Amino acid sequence: MERITAWLHEKNPDLDGPIGTGEDLIEARLIDSMDFLEFIDLLEDLTGDNIDLQDVTIDDFRTLDRVRERFLTK
Numbered sequence: 821m822e823r824i825t826a827w828l829h830e831k832n833p834d835l836d837g838p839i840g841t842g843e844d845l846i847e848a849r850l851i852d853s854m855d856f857l858e859f860i861d862l863l864e865d866l867t868g869d870n871i872d873l874q875d876v877t878i879d880d881f882r883t884l885d886r887v888r889e890r891f892l893t894k
Contacts, residue, residue: 821884821888821892823862823866824862824863824866824884824887825838825839825884827859827862828845828850828851831850831851831855832850835850839884840884841883841884841885841888842883842884842885843883843884844882844883845881845882845883845884846878846881846882851881856881859881860873863887863891866891866892867891867892869891871891876890
């Protein structure tokens, strides 16, 4: 999860402090449409698995809790 939060801070240099695990990353504009594919690439790199966009919904990327549950917990 540290790599994900570091990436989010890198993409949002004005962001101060930690990101809440339940914070809506999309509503807070921490991930925008331009960064979305790069975020998926990061998750694929972390998990070693390909993410089939037909098997996921936007809600799978909405919070750090959901990202952990959907992609980082086996």
